[in-house]
Amino acid sequence: MQLTKTNYSDFLKDFEDTLKHLFHKQSVVNNLNIERGIPSAVMSEIMSKVPLSVSIPEEYGGRGCVVKECLGVLAAASYQSLPLSLIFGINIALFLEPVAKYADESVKKEIFDRFLKNGNMGGLMITEPDYGSDALNMKTANKQQDGSYQIKGTKHWQGLTGLADYWLIACRKEISESELSRDIDFFICDVSQDKQQVVVEEYYDNLGLYMIPYGLNKLDVEVPTAMKLQPETTGIKMMLDILHRSRMQFPGMGMGFIHRMLDEAIAHCKTRIVGVDNLLALDQVQFQLSRIQTAYTICSAMCARSSEISGITHNLASESLEANSMKAVVTDLMQESAQILVQLSGANGYRVSHIGGRGIIDSRPFQIFEGSNEMLYTQIADMIIRSMKKQKQVQLFDFLKNFKLTSEACMHFKTELSFSINEALSQRKLVDLGKILGRVVSVAYVLELANKGFRKDLVDNCIVSIKQEVSALVASYKSDNQVKVITDFSEESSWLHFA
Numbered sequence: 001m002q003l004t005k006t007n008y009s010d011f012l013k014d015f016e017d018t019l020k021h022l023f024h025k026q027s028v029v030n031n032l033n034i035e036r037g038i039p040s041a042v043m044s045e046i047m048s049k050v051p052l053s054v055s056i057p058e059e060y061g062g063r064g065c066v067v068k069e070c071l072g073v074l075a076a077a078s079y080q081s082l083p084l085s086l087i088f089g090i091n092i093a094l095f096l097e098p099v100a101k102y103a104d105e106s107v108k109k110e111i112f113d114r115f116l117k118n119g120n121m122g123g124l125m126i127t128e129p130d131y132g133s134d135a136l137n138m139k140t141a142n143k144q145q146d147g148s149y150q151i152k153g154t155k156h157w158q159g160l161t162g163l164a165d166y167w168l169i170a171c172r173k174e175i176s177e178s179e180l181s182r183d184i185d186f187f188i189c190d191v192s193q194d195k196q197q198v199v200v201e202e203y204y205d206n207l208g209l210y211m212i213p214y215g216l217n218k219l220d221v222e223v224p225t226a227m228k229l230q231p232e233t234t235g236i237k238m239m240l241d242i243l244h245r246s247r248m249q250f251p252g253m254g255m256g257f258i259h260r261m262l263d264e265a266i267a268h269c270k271t272r273i274v275g276v277d278n279l280l281a282l283d284q285v286q287f288q289l290s291r292i293q294t295a296y297t298i299c300s301a302m303c304a305r306s307s308e309i310s311g312i313t314h315n316l317a318s319e320s321l322e323a324n325s326m327k328a329v330v331t332d333l334m335q336e337s338a339q340i341l342v343q344l345s346g347a348n349g350y351r352v353s354h355i356g357g358r359g360i361i362d363s364r365p366f367q368i369f370e371g372s373n374e375m376l377y378t379q380i381a382d383m384i385i386r387s388m389k390k391q392k393q394v395q396l397f398d399f400l401k402n403f404k405l406t407s408e409a410c411m412h413f414k415t416e417l418s419f420s421i422n423e424a425l426s427q428r429k430l431v432d433l434g435k436i437l438g439r440v441v442s443v444a445y446v447l448e449l450a451n452k453g454f455r456k457d458l459v460d461n462c463i464v465s466i467k468q469e470v471s472a473l474v475a476s477y478k479s480d481n482q483v484k485v486i487t488d489f490s491e492e493s494s495w496l497h498f499a
Contacts, residue, residue: 298333396421
């Protein structure tokens, strides 16, 4: 199918108008907040705009896998519905882009045609019940036979469980009955074909993201040899490239969501009268709104940066510092923005139909999936510490001012960052340090965006806000906190005995 490739601005405007029309019908909004799934008529109308064409190569009828266009679609969707944006994010970053980059040419046309013509969807299976973030020890195995691969195992918490038409399955080659390869293989599974059906053993009662089914999937499938992805070097590096590209697209999902939180918060504060004036007259309200606006500025800068560096022509396997920083920082900002909107909205914010209340629940798992933020912050800190050791450098600011990514940004934090790292750090200290570094990297993106002409007042406010946050994080990092949990705390700790 060859789409008429309209101007991107027109394409995006048409998509945005469709979403606005659908999501501003009160009955649709309420149903999507309290019922699981999404009405087929609603989804059909959304998919009629072929939003996933942005992640399909031009030679197969798509718009060409341009990162800017992908992020624009994600942002447009998340302004109206974060779950809808995640559905698109899963399809784009975790299925279509990997297929475009790594699949055998002989299988691409049929797959892309079905996405363009039939509104098909695809997801990624990595996580297993006993191996969450420990993906390298997954037990799902593949064994080659004549013209095909047999894949057996169990996966869970896959977004679009029971709904996806295609799956990208991560597994390890079976060397013997008791041994699996250390490398990772990826296979495309077409559930419409014989011997490729995925058995859903259980649907999970996920707390939020009601549009998206999650569950427990049993695999005993046989896929043709041509459906195996072909890595440039190793399967592990291919997996890192896929996951890092996905993390660099989180700002797209965060962009529309944060924009919506900011619009809703400002609109409410303008119209809510307290005493003789509206909420905007209160200094604390100004502070809270400035935090959401800081998130808006940072997310904008991340989108601009991602558009430059995360296309499928780039190999992102070694870009964990930027990928982890984008994912962890933007998801923290999403959750904070929703929390602030609810706080400003008073009791109304606690309604299940309120965009802020749902935003708290729907944005929370973003801090957990695709690597929990604590893990990502730890990895950020470890990377910088290893680099410092290689250079025999112990002073953090001195290192960062000579580190290309942070050389300009760290100048805004010279006082805060002028301390030494000369001992092994506990994990809680690594998390603090990773949060600090993630925010310095974010300011680097903001300064890069400012150089392109982005609003100076937003940039200046953002830097002041992040500087205050970094100061607090440095204080936490420097505090002597080695407190451990007391597991038998019940003994001699009932207040009733002392009252």
